Structures are given as structure tokens and as C-alpha cells.
Amino acid sequence: MKITNVRTHILQAALSEPLASARGWYDTRTAMLVEIETDQGLVGWGECYGPAGMTAAVVESVAQWLVGEDPLRTEYLWQMIYARLRDHGQKGVVIEALSGIDIALWDVKGKYFGVPVHQLLGGAQRSHIVAYATGLHRRKAEDPTRYLAEEAAGYVAEGFSGVKLKVGFGVEEDAAATRAVREAVGPTVSLMVDANHAFDSVAAIRLGRMIEKHDIGWFEEPVPPEDLAGYRAVRGAISIPIAGGECEFTRFGFRNLFVSRALDIAQPDICAAGGLTECKKIADMAEAFGVRYNPHVWGTGIAIAASLHLLAVLPPHTRSSPISVAPLLEFDRTENPLRQAIFTEPIEHTRGIVPVPNRLGLGIEIDRKALARFATR
Numbered sequence: 001m002k003i004t005n006v007r008t009h010i011l012q013a014a015l016s017e018p019l020a021s022a023r024g025w026y027d028t029r030t031a032m033l034v035e036i037e038t039d040q041g042l043v044g045w046g047e048c049y050g051p052a053g054m055t056a057a058v059v060e061s062v063a064q065w066l067v068g069e070d071p072l073r074t075e076y077l078w079q080m081i082y083a084r085l086r087d088h089g090q091k092g093v094v095i096e097a098l099s100g101i102d103i104a105l106w107d108v109k110g111k112y113f114g115v116p117v118h119q120l121l122g123g124a125q126r127s128h129i130v131a132y133a134t135g136l137h138r139r140k141a142e143d144p145t146r147y148l149a150e151e152a153a154g155y156v157a158e159g160f161s162g163v164k165l166k167v168g169f170g171v172e173e174d175a176a177a178t179r180a181v182r183e184a185v186g187p188t189v190s191l192m193v194d195a196n197h198a199f200d201s202v203a204a205i206r207l208g209r210m211i212e213k214h215d216i217g218w219f220e221e222p223v224p225p226e227d228l229a230g231y232r233a234v235r236g237a238i239s240i241p242i243a244g245g246e247c248e249f250t251r252f253g254f255r256n257l258f259v260s261r262a263l264d265i266a267q268p269d270i271c272a273a274g275g276l277t278e279c280k281k282i283a284d285m286a287e288a289f290g291v292r293y294n295p296h297v298w299g300t301g302i303a304i305a306a307s308l309h310l311l312a313v314l315p316p317h318t319r320s321s322p323i324s325v326a327p328l329l330e331f332d333r334t335e336n337p338l339r340q341a342i343f344t345e346p347i348e349h350t351r352g353i354v355p356v357p358n359r360l361g362l363g364i365e366i367d368r369k370a371l372a373r374f375a376t377r
Contacts, residue, residue, distance in 0.1 A: 001112065003071050005037040006063035006101070008056040011300075011374040013337035019137040022168025022198035029336045031300045032056050033371075034100035038071055042111045045366055046103030047302040049272035050096040052376075058089075058097035066101070071108045078102055078277045082250075091249040095274055102275025103306045103362070110361035117309040117362055121280060124312040124356060131331035131354050132162030132190060134298075136181065138169060148177050149184035155333060159351025162190030162217065162328065167207065168198030175210040182214040194220035197247070201230035208238035218243040218265050231262035243267055246296035250274045251281045258289040269296040270306045283314050292317045297330040301343045304331070304354075305362045308347075312356040329354055341370045 011031040018027040032052035036044045048055035062081055069077060078098065085094050110117045118124045133155035136148050148165065155163050165181050167174035174193070182191055193216055195204065204222035218241040223230035225247040235242040243265035248254055250273060257263055266286045270279045279295070286293045293314060297307045307329060317325040331349060332339070340346030344365040347354065357363025 001042070001070060001072065002039045003036060003066050003069050004039050006059065006066050007035040007037070008059050009033040009035065009371055010052045010056055010376045011338050011342070011371065012052075012376050013374055015335050017335070018140055019334060020139070021137055021166045021194075022196040029338055031338050031342075032059075032100065033300070033302065033342070034059055034104045036066070036071060036101070036104040036108060038108060040112075042108050044071065044104035044107035044109075044111070045302055045362065045364065046100035046105075046107065046275070047271045047299050047306070048096045048100035049269050049299060049303070050093055054093040055097045055100065058094055059101060062097065062101065071105050072112060074102065074105045074109060074277055077105060078275070091253060095249040096272045099269075099271050099273065099275040099278075102277050103270065103302070106276045106306075107361040114360060116356075116358050116360065117276065117306075118312040118356060121276065121309060121313045125315065126312055126326060126356070127358075128353050128355050129308055129311050129329045130161065130326065131329040131349055131352055132164060132192070133158070133160040133333045133352075134164045134330050135333040136163065136165040137334060138166065144173070145176055145180035149180045152181045153184045156185050156189055159349070159353075160189075160331075161352050162192065164192040164194055164220070164330070166196070167193045168195040171203055171207045171210065174207055178211045178214055178216070187215070190217040191215065192217040192220060192243075195222050197221045197224040199223055201227070201233040204230070204234045205237040208234060208240050212239055216240045220244060220267070221246070228257070228260045228262045232260065235262065235264065241265055241292075243294070246272065246298075248273065250278055251285055254282045254285060258285060258291055263291055265292040265294055267294055267296040269298070269303075270310060271299055271303045272296075276306060276310060279310055280313075283310065287315065292327070294328045295330065298332055300336075300338050301340055301347050301364065302362065304329075304339075304347050305357050305364050308354065308356045309362065338374055341374070342367055
């Protein structure tokens, strides 16, 4: 079997209401999908995290290296692309582009062998994944404590056992928002906070100490990803577990995080950190270092599907009685017209539980009419 074509699809959809994280405001959602065609009629789909125009340019430049190659040689193709671009792209958009290509190749591989991707990754340990609801962004409305509390209570009513709150808007405001959300969801629902690297270590420690009493599941990206000393300082100063890694790439980048003991929880994004090929290696390395693994997921259903396949094969974080603590799925609940529209059958949750796709490859079917509707070119 040979690769005959590599296509990119840049998609965009306007939001009904602008949303903000600590990184800033946005009023659209975008996606960059990779489609790989073969001479046997099999087609694979992947997704790239990051700026869509940039990742598309990289994929289109790399495409000429892939045409004529055997798509089943996922490890060889990953290493070939990485080695050719090592001088220029050990991190960032080059690896994000490689991630989308790799996911699409695994989709082809599963279809060729007639099995779900998770079977090729070693076999599923679980058929359903517990999800937590990501949302709770800032809006252009007064009194964030009120609307954030209402939104969080809505996720609990849907059945989610965990929610994640965006912070990074000022220590005092963040502490008030955290208190309001904890009161809204009650004491038994997991509550995580995500600063999107808005703070320095001094401010992060101050906020952490103010919200420790609210039983926070983890403090995500408290400081910029380059500041490993800051990560260690925050981790050593507060009792909340420290999470991060959505801005890190490949096993080489995560090796430095693990060796420096900067994290309690690693959060590589499959569509950014190197695809399924690389993220399985990162997960294995995390286990060796005693670091929990809960991937970052922010994209369309392709990102969700790929993450579910990897989560299905990972061992539990702990095997203690009475229950094992298994890796969690980040389930984005913010507005995204692209997320499920690109599928003929969307991936949904039931009371906060998401089934692992069990059809061939990634187990997804793309709606090409939706691609045309959201295409930017």
C-alpha cells in the first residue's frame, strides 16, 4: 500500500459570544485537519493543534516526502519527518503538523488491519473513559462569580463529576471565582483550575495558597512553560497537584519536565506533542517517573477520538482499593460549531462518561458537506 495524496482542510466557525482565557479573547474556533489517501482506497484523518494556516503550510511542505511511502510504517515516517526538520522544528508548529499526519496514518493502519487503533496500541484496558467538563471561560458580562457558578452547576446537572475553571485574571478575582464555583458544584465534584501560564511563581503561589482550602484537583499551567524553576517553586510551596505540558513537544521535551520534577500531572496534546506514536511514548515515560497522565484536548472530534484510543490503553494511575484511578478525558464544553459537525455520528457523553470508539481505525466518519461548509479556502 502506498500514500497517494495528503490534503489539508482549514476550517473556521464564528462563535455566538466571545470567550476569554488568560491568553486573550476569541470569537471564532478554527481547526486544521489532515486527510491521507492511499492507493487501496483507504483514507485516514488527523488533526493539528495550533495556528491552522501555519500547520497547513508545514503539512503541505512535508506531503511530497510522504507520497509513495507505505502508510503502515508509522514509526519510520515519524522519524523521517522529525529528522529532516530537526534543525528547524524540534517544537511548535512543525511538531503540531507532524502530529496531525501521524494520527491520520494510525487511522489508515487501523482500517487496513480491520481493528480499532487502541488494539494496535496494545489493547484497551477500559471501554469507557470518565470525562471532566472544560469550560468556565470569562464572558463579556458582569459578575463572573454568578455566571461561572451557574455554568458549573449545569455541568454537574449533566452528570460530570469534574469541572475545570479558567483563572489568570488576577489573584483576588480568581480566588473569588474559585470559591463561587466550589460552592456551586458542592464538595464531591472535582474542581481544577487552569491559568494558561498567566502568572509568575510569586502570584501563582499566592493564588494557590488562597484556594487550597477548596480541594483543587490540580493547578494547570500556573507559570509560563519555559519557567521550569517556577514550576518547581509553585509545586514545592502549595499542596495542590501541578499540571502542565500542553505547550511541550515530543518525548525529549517531556523528559526535561520529568527529570526536573516540575509536574505531578502531564498534559500532552496528541494533536500537538507528536501524535499517537509519540504520545504513547510520553505516557510510558510518565509512568516510569511516577507522573500522572491526563491529556490536553482542545479541537474537533478527531482530537477527542484520538485521545480516547490512547486513554483506553493506559494503565491506571493507582490500583488501590476500592477503585483504580484511571486517566481522565478533557471534554471541551465551550461553544465550537466544528467539534461534532464534521462527523456523521458525533462523540457524546452520558452522565460524564464517554465510550471509546470501537470501529476500524479511529472509528470516525467525516461529513464532507460539513467540511465544505466550514472551509476557509
